[in-house]
Amino acid sequence: MAFQSTSTATSITSTTIRHNMTASMPTTERTPLLEGVKVGQMTTDAVELACSKKARQGPREILRSTRYGILAGIWAATFLSSLNMTLVATLLPSISSEFQKSNQASWLGTAYLLATCTFTPLYGRLCNVMGRRGANQAAVLFAALGTLACGLSRDMNTLIIARFIGGLGGGGIFTTATIITSDLYSLRSRGLTQGIASVFNGLGMGLGGPLGGFISDRLGWRWAFLLQMPLFVISLTLTSINLHYVTPGKSKSTMDVLRRIDYGGSLALLGSVLSFLFFLSNRYNSGRESAIFQIDDPTVIVPLVVAGVLFLTFVVWELYIAAEPMLAPFLLKxxxxxxxxxxxxxxxxxxxxxxxxxxxxxxxxxxxxxxxxxxxxxxxxxxxxxxxxxxxxxxxxxxxxxxxxxxxxxxxxxxxxxxxxxxxxxxxxxxxxxxxxxxxxxxxxxxxxxxxxxxxxxxxxxxxxxxxxxxxxxxxxxxxxxxxxxxxxxxxxxxxxxxxxxxxxxxxxxxxxxxxxxxxxxxxxxxxxxxxxxxxxxxxxxxxxxxxxxxxxxxxxxxxxxxxxxxxxDLNEPPAAEAAGIQSASSESGAEPTASSSTSTVIGPSPSETPFDSDDDEVAPVLQKRRSARRLSTFTSSDGGMDLENDRTGGSARR
The missing domain is CATH 1.20.1250.20 (MFS general substrate transporter like domains)
Structure with missing residues (x-):
């Protein structure tokens, strides 16, 4: 398979050489019928090889039960993350009335969404630094910690901070879940799998309001947060048990990946949006009797000026300074x-x-x-x-x-x-x-x-x-x-x-x-x-x-x-770069380009292949005869899943 590690491949090569040497030797009654077996017991090399293969399975090699355990874990977290995006919509009157801060209630929504917006892009690279399990569980832990703190908060300020912490993990859950799903399934099968994932996403967003209101009326608004904790524990348990596969080695080192994270852009964007929200809150939500054009109060004018300065800093940083900006300059053109x-x-x-x-x-x-x-x-x-x-x-x-x-x-x-x-x-x-x-x-x-x-x-x-x-x-x-x-x-x-x-x-x-x-x-x-x-x-x-x-x-x-x-x-037409790649592959192989290869970009295995077991990402489409398939449809592909270090879909943001 494409995901065998280098050490495993070396062990297999050594075993093959020993087997060939043994086959070339004359066979006698004292020659073992199976190389590496002594009196019904495997040799140390064979045991190490078997353990290495088991411990270093790629995402397409794991058992079906393990794959389903991973999906259950990440989808449980996805459901909770979506739930928390809309949960407070029906809790706002109850929460703000208890704390007597109804005019500040919008911060409960903006704090979560602001953290999600500014920190989600980081998880695409963290998946390759911390590993899939590390990045996903870090996101789940942030989300769980923030949710627990929401349920235990004693004042509005603590609750707003808790919502921000929850948002740090909420966005990362979506990103890591998408990347993990892309690892587990081929492009053809991935569309269906992502479709199921979107059901959990939609279910969470849809049930957030009704469920929050139901719990608030019967148990109090705090329990709308506290009752989520068992599902967070289930998610962490399932990924801890099942999420152990290895991904292909990356050409970039860990330090190189860390240097490519856009820290400056993230902080500048966070500061700019946060300052603008402070301006809106101080100007319109404080309850003071100032006219709309009177913004000379320092608590109003200072956040507005800071927001403008930080926004300009963000733009300059993204255009000229960041090694891998999250706001890709070439797309802005x-x-x-x-x-x-x-x-x-x-x-x-x-x-x-x-x-x-x-x-x-x-x-x-x-x-x-x-x-x-x-x-x-x-x-x-x-x-x-x-x-x-x-x-x-x-x-x-x-x-x-x-x-x-x-x-x-x-x-x-x-x-x-x-x-x-x-x-x-x-x-x-x-x-x-x-x-x-x-x-x-x-x-x-x-x-x-x-x-x-x-x-x-x-x-x-x-x-x-x-x-x-x-x-x-x-x-x-x-x-x-x-x-x-x-x-x-x-x-x-x-x-x-x-x-x-x-x-x-x-x-x-x-x-x-x-x-x-x-x-x-x-x-x-x-x-x-x-x-x-x-x-x-x-x-x-x-x-x-x-x-x-x-x-x-x-x-x-x-x-x-x-x-x-x-x-x-027309989604059947390949991009120019992709069409050129197909033409080049045809020339090198000496094959004549077929009509289908020049008019459509095929995604997925041929009809005779098993969708869940094939590794069509590694097979050149020009070498096989395949039927036409729609490009970029949500039913056939969900590529572009935020894995910025992926050689196939994660190109540089600066070109």
Whole structure:
């Protein structure tokens, strides 16, 4: 197999030489029939060889039960990581009301997403420094530690820090799981396996809201975090027992790989986004009575200036200094990657703004329980899973992506318009099903944009291209929660002041200010107010939330217009670099290029091969007659899995 180690290969060669020498000697009655066997007992060399082969199995050589144990371990962690991305959406009123910090509740979402965005790219290289098991278990441990700290937190600041620690591992879980799956399966089989993995991902994101609300109503919000710990233990146990395979030796040393990690870029991006979030929080979420243009307060202007300086530092570092920048400069010079990046940012902004504030609408305007508010996110989860599978199936069948995007890319805009028109007296169809086009459309868009990006870059830059798109998407997720929270708090504050402030009485004004502060700091307080005040508070929340949804609607519409610049490309046609490689291989082998080799890029084994056992990554497609296959479809390939040291897909970010 392709993954035999050098020492094992040397041992096999020595054994073969001894066997040949023995075969050439005359055979007598005293000559053993089996070389290396003495009185029914194996020699030391044979034992060492057998142990070496067992201990150094490659990922395609392990037993099926071992492979399934690995998948169960990494998918359990994937489910938990996805769960924690949306879990707090229905916990925000309960948590913020207990700590009286409702105006700071957005940090619970942005802290997790910020850590995921800035530290996820590091795990692609750490997989080759620490090994697959080391990198995966490090990510799981960070996620478990952060989740446990969330459940034990006694104040809002500790809880925010705990969420950040959880995010350090949450993003790494996705990356390491993708790389491990790429090790275990051939390209043809990998699409199905990644499809199953996406089910766990979608299930976690979909159940986060409903499950969090259900547990919060019955056991308290802390148990929504603490009950995850057994699954983290199961994940670590399964990977500890099963994840021991070895990967091919890398041409780069450990120190060389460590030097290629973009530490400066990660820290500059983290500082820039974090400073901007502090600006938004201090300016709009603090509850102070400053006008929108008065930003001369040091606590407001300083974070904004620092954010700008660090962002410029990040750009300069990525363009001119970093050895392997996570924001690949050569992709910034191409139209398609930049357009895809902008689209990913806007789509993620819309998706997370709605996801985090949709349950709040039901809890503060409709006065429902957290359980029922979370259930309203479930249709979005189902539609996302269906949309993702549908997009992959259509691209697999047609080899096209543009028409798919043109039709279904409008669905999120339609959904946000419907959500903006929701009223307390709206019927159940509006309340439950308005969000469905959002999940379906965004799933189709994200799938088609990934395929469009990979179809327009060289094959050996797939990991770099995937990371490029994920970076824009991650920043969009942080902005979706942070910016939406600032908009929500600003309009909520204005509406409450207009409805409760009495300019004719100083005493009444003081009471109103106190009441407004209490409403802003505790979303659950709305249900306990007298009916006349409750109606005004509900109306204020309704207008503020509708503004958030309107901004999300504008974001997804702008994303649709930007995507019009992306041309169609037949997914059956190989990239120029790949076609040149096929032509060169044909010339060297002396074979005439066939029609199929010049018109399609074949991925996977021939129909007669066993998909789960073949090693088609190492076989030149020009040497075998194979049927045509769709390129880059989610049903046939999930290449570009963030393994930046992979010679086949992990090309340099600086060209």
């Amino acid at each position: 191409q139209k398609i990657p930049v357009v895809v990046g902008i689209s990913n940012f806007l789509v993620a902004h819309c998706n997370f703004a709605v996801t985090y504030f949709f349950p709040m609408w039901f809890q503060t305007v409709m006065l429902t329980s957290a359980s029922e508010a979370g259930l309203h996110l479930l249709p979005n989860c189902v539609s996302m899973s269906v949309g993702s599978m549908f997009a992959g199936w259509v691209m697999h069948r047609t080899g096209k992506y543009k028409m798919l995007n043109l039709i279904f890319g409008l669905f999120p805009f339609i959904a946000t318009v419907l959500i903006t028109r929701m009223r307390p007296d709206s019927g159940p169809i509006t309340l439950w099903f308005s969000i469905i086009p959002l999940g379906f459309g965004n799933a189709v868009v994200l799938q088609t944009m990934l395929i469009a990006l990979l179809a327009h870059i060289p094959p050996d830059a797939m990991a770099v291209g995937t990371g490029f798109g994920q970076l824009f998407r991650g920043i969009g997720q942080v902005a979706g929660v942070g910016v939406a929270s600032a908009i929500f708090q600003y309009f909520l504050d204005n509406e409450l002041k207009q409805r409760f402030t009495d300019p004719g009485s100083d005493e009444a004004s003081i009471v109103a200010v106190i009441l407004i502060a209490r409403i802003r700091h505790s979303a659950k307080l709305v249900a306990t107010l007298p009916l006349d005040q409750q109606a005004e508070a509900r109306a204020s929340y309704q207008i503020a939330l509708h503004t958030v949804f309107a901004v999300a609607s504008a974001s997804t519409l702008l994303a649709y217009l930007v995507r019009l610049l992306i041309p169609e490309k």
